[in-house]
Amino acid sequence: xxxxxxxxxxxxxxxxxxxxxxxxxxxxxxxxxxxxxxxxxxxxxxxxxxxxxxxxxxxxxxxxxxxxxxxxxxxxxxxxxxxxxxxxxxxxxxxxxxxxxxxxxxxxxxxxxxxxxxxxxxxxxxxxxxxxxxxxxxxxxxxxxxxxxxxxxxxxxxxxxxxxxxxxxxxxxxxxxxxxxxxxxxxxxxxxxxxxxxxxxxxxxxxxxxxxxxxxxxxxxxxxxxxxxxxxxxxxxxxxxxxxxxxxxxxxxxxxxxxxxxxxxxxxxxxxxxxxxxxxxxxxxxxxxxxxxxxxxxxxxxxxxxxxxxxxxxxxxxxxxxxxxxxxxxxxxxxx
Amino acid sequence: xxxxxxxxxxxxxxxxxxxxxxxxxxxxxxxxxxxxxxxxxxxxxxxxxxxxxxxxxxxxxxxxxxxxxxxxxxxxxxxxxxxxxxxxxxxxxxxxxxxxxxxxxxxxxxxxxxxxxxxxxxxxxxxxxxxxxxxxxxxxxxxxxxxxxxxxxxxxxxxxxxxxxxxxxxxxxxxxxxxxxxxxxxxxxxxxxxxxxxxxxxxxxxxxxxxxxxxxxxxxxxxxxxxxxxxxxxxxxxxxxxxxxxxxxxxxxxxxxxxxxxxxxxxxxxxxxxxxxxxxxxxxxxxxxxxxxxxxxxxxxxxxxxxxxxxxxxxxxxxxxxxxxxxxxxxxxxxxxxxxxxxxxxxxxxxxxxxxxxxxxxxxxxxxxxxxxxxxxxxxxxxxxxxxxxxxxxxxxxxxxxxxxxxxxxxxxxxxxxxxxxxxxxxxxxx
Numbered sequence: 122x123x124x125x126x127x128x129x130x131x132x133x134x135x136x137x138x139x140x141x142x143x144x145x146x147x148x149x150x151x152x153x154x155x156x157x158x159x160x161x162x163x164x165x166x167x168x169x170x171x172x173x174x175x176x177x178x179x180x181x182x183x184x185x186x187x188x189x190x191x192x193x194x195x196x197x198x199x200x201x202x203x204x205x206x207x208x209x210x211x212x213x214x215x216x217x218x219x220x221x222x223x224x225x226x227x228x229x230x231x232x233x234x235x236x237x238x239x240x241x242x243x244x245x246x247x248x249x250x251x252x253x254x255x256x257x258x259x260x261x262x263x264x265x266x267x268x269x270x271x272x273x274x275x276x277x278x279x280x281x282x283x284x285x286x287x288x289x290x291x292x293x294x295x296x297x298x299x300x301x302x303x304x305x306x307x308x309x310x311x312x313x314x315x316x317x318x319x320x321x322x323x324x325x326x327x328x329x330x331x332x333x334x335x336x337x338x339x340x341x342x343x344x345x346x347x348x349x350x351x352x353x354x355x356x357x358x359x360x361x362x363x364x365x366x367x368x369x370x371x372x373x374x375x376x377x378x379x380x381x382x383x384x385x386x387x388x389x390x391x392x393x394x395x396x397x398x399x400x401x402x403x404x405x406x407x408x409x410x411x412x413x414x415x416x417x418x419x420x421x422x423x424x425x426x427x428x429x430x431x432x433x434x435x436x437x438x439x440x441x442x443x444x445x446x447x448x449x450x451x452x453x454x455x456x457x
Numbered sequence: 458x459x460x461x462x463x464x465x466x467x468x469x470x471x472x473x474x475x476x477x478x479x480x481x482x483x484x485x486x487x488x489x490x491x492x493x494x495x496x497x498x499x500x501x502x503x504x505x506x507x508x509x510x511x512x513x514x515x516x517x518x519x520x521x522x523x524x525x526x527x528x529x530x531x532x533x534x535x536x537x538x539x540x541x542x543x544x545x546x547x548x549x550x551x552x553x554x555x556x557x558x559x560x561x562x563x564x565x566x567x568x569x570x571x572x573x574x575x576x577x578x579x580x581x582x583x584x585x586x587x588x589x590x591x592x593x594x595x596x597x598x599x600x601x602x603x604x605x606x607x608x609x610x611x612x613x614x615x616x617x618x619x620x621x622x623x624x625x626x627x628x629x630x631x632x633x634x635x636x637x638x639x640x641x642x643x644x645x646x647x648x649x650x651x652x653x654x655x656x657x658x659x660x661x662x663x664x665x666x667x668x669x670x671x672x673x674x675x676x677x678x679x680x681x682x683x684x685x686x687x688x689x690x691x692x693x694x695x696x697x698x699x700x701x702x703x704x705x706x707x708x709x710x711x712x713x714x715x716x717x718x719x720x721x722x723x724x725x726x727x728x729x730x731x732x733x734x735x736x737x738x739x740x741x742x743x744x745x746x747x748x749x750x751x752x753x754x755x756x757x758x759x760x761x762x763x764x765x766x767x768x769x770x771x772x773x774x775x776x777x778x779x780x781x782x783x784x785x786x787x788x789x790x791x792x793x794x795x796x797x798x799x800x801x802x803x804x805x806x807x808x809x810x811x812x813x814x815x816x817x818x819x820x821x822x823x824x825x826x827x828x829x830x831x832x833x834x835x836x837x838x839x840x841x842x843x844x845x846x847x848x849x850x851x852x853x854x855x856x857x858x859x860x861x862x863x864x865x866x867x868x869x870x871x872x873x874x875x876x877x878x879x880x881x882x883x884x885x886x887x888x
Contacts, residue, residue, distance in 0.1 A: 210574065318718070320716075405660055407716030408716075424854045
């Protein structure tokens with residue numbers, strides 16, 4: 122929308138000015154001899170320059186995008202169609218053979234299923250916890266000092282890097298760690314659960330860690346959204362006799378919907394790409410229980426040195442991400 | 458300046474800026490680290506390794522200074538980083554043809570780099586240089602040619618917490634599998650979250666398969682290969698070694714958390730006094746002593762099968778060295794290799810690294826000063842260094858594949874035989 126506007130406006134303005142100039146130089150009403158046809162090349166140059174000016178401003182970004190994004194993507198797509206790239210000097214074109222290999226690998230589908238579960242649960246929990254805490258921080262029932270204290274506490278997970286989070290939770294969830302000690306003390310478990318090392322609990326454990334690490338992003342965004350809702354909407358609702366739940370459902374949620382949809386789509390895209398946390402806590406194990414598309418691709422490339430197949434896997438992930446990105450862009454356009 | 462003029466000026470500047478950026482980007486792409494700098498007639502060779510950060514501050518640079526003074530005209534630029542990033546850097550350099558002239562290598566990488574043609578044939582270079590390779594403890598070869606020379610070796614003996622063993626009524630570290638199983642059960646029976654053995658089987662860093670699992674096979678003279686090919690099935694040595702590990706697991710004497718445990722977790726469990734025995738690198742002795750000075754522990758050979766009387770293989774990991782095929786200064790690079798493998802330098806490096814020398818003539822200082830190291834040196838000399846993953850294709854992936862199958866077996870999803878059959882199949886596809 123912006124581009125078409127930017128393209129149209131200077132062109133139109135240039136054209137109208139050129140017409141005016143024609144009128145001044147050789148207006149029939151001036152009584153002079155008919156003016157010769159103005160040098161259209163000069164006016165054309167002016168028009169062209171004006172049209173190109175925005176692209177001049179955009180060109181550094183364009184060059185950077187081409188070098189840093191487009192080139193690697195094109196290279197990976199090209200690699201995915203070759204055999205033995207990087208490890209052999211003369212790679213052969215094999216068409217979609219690498220895609221067939223990836224898509225017929227049962228571990229790929231295990232990884233896809235795990236990624237879907239991990240991502241969906243994470244996004245839903247990020248939203249629920251983020252909204253809950255945001256509303257708590259926005260409530261007029263608590264003093265500013267109390268809210269400031271909780272704001273610091275709630276935002277803490279966001280301040281740690283993934284490496285720190287992985288090390289921290291590995292220690293906490295260790296069979297001899299704090300979590301087992303606490304749960305064992307209150308009698309909820311036998312205090313010996315191998316949270317990350319047991320195939321039946323590992324996926325839930327890494328999902329929990331990811332939820333803990335990611336909810337503050339939702340919380341901060343939703344808090345900003347909550348603070349932007351006009352007070353008079355709530356006053357009007359109260360005048361109409363709406364209960365607090367009805368106010369939440371009919372005022373808060375509709376007002377926050379654009380933020381919620383944007384954040385959910387972004388979080389979905391980001392979480393499907395989560396690699397570092399999984400790699401540093403479980404390495405995709407035990408027995409593929411936490412294998413994600415990202416760890417599956419990494420192992421193909423850097424453990425088996427099958428860069429062609431890894432490229433095919435990366436392209437499949439890219440296509441899946443593009444579907445989500447399409448919905449995100451469409452939603453953003455609808456908002457504009 | 459009018460609006461139009463300002464716009465034209467800004468537009469022009471933006472276009473020129475973009476063009477400059479493009480040219481800069483294109484121009485900077487051609488830097489080749491392997492070309493080696495040359496100033497004032499000197500040749501500078503790059504040496505990428507993970508050793509410098511693991512040695513006392515400045516110690517490795519000092520060795521390089523000595524080399525430079527002994528070889529006027531050759532400068533050494535050290536590219537140092539942690540093991541994992543060095544691996545990625547060497548891998549990327551191999552792919553791009555920009556590998557440093559001299560590279561620190563792990564035996565697990567060699568086959569892939571040799572097949573890729575990114576590291577040079579050291580047999581040919583040693584021959585050209587007139588280097589006597591009979592002084593080398595070992596050489597890592599692919600198709601009959603040497604591609605890596607182990608500079609120093611870190612062996613993996615058995616560590617035992619003598620206090621815990623004594624509490625459990627065990628007088629001496631076990632030397633056979635039966636004694637080990639009995640000692641592990643006795644220590645576990647002490648309770649209070651104490652276990653007999655610790656087994657790291659993380660799939661992120663799967664070297665536990667090499668050091669903590671296959672070591673049982675090698676300690677009894679077994680092999681996982683036959684004629685250089687995988688031999689996990691129809692191999693009584695491998696079957697009995699893996700079955701022994703599974704039996705220990707079933708007996709409940711292995712510390713919990715194995716499936717995601719890494720080497721450093723294993724060392725931590727032992728250092729904290731929660732496990733009776735572990736198989737670990739001699740490189741960790743100082744760390745353990747510094748972290749828990751009160752821990753009474755000793756080292757001994759890895760227990761063998763009860764009726765085994767032959768030489769015991771002892772797992773080891775090496776700081777290996779190789780030369781990049783793309784190096785334009787192979788002769789100078791070979792001089793550095795020669796320097797590091799010389800009797801004096803190798804003894805010096807072994808001493809500061811707490812490792813065993815790659816030169817047969819070198820004797821590190823610590824053998825005389827430290828009882829533990831002296832014992833380890835005896836174990837090393839009595840047995841033979843064994844690491845069959847060295848030189849194999851995608852060695853780390855082979856460990857991971859066996860590790861996954863072993864995890865399934867220990868989890869009760871399949872038998873040990875099925876695990877070995879599945880691992881054999883996946884290994885064969887990698888060979």
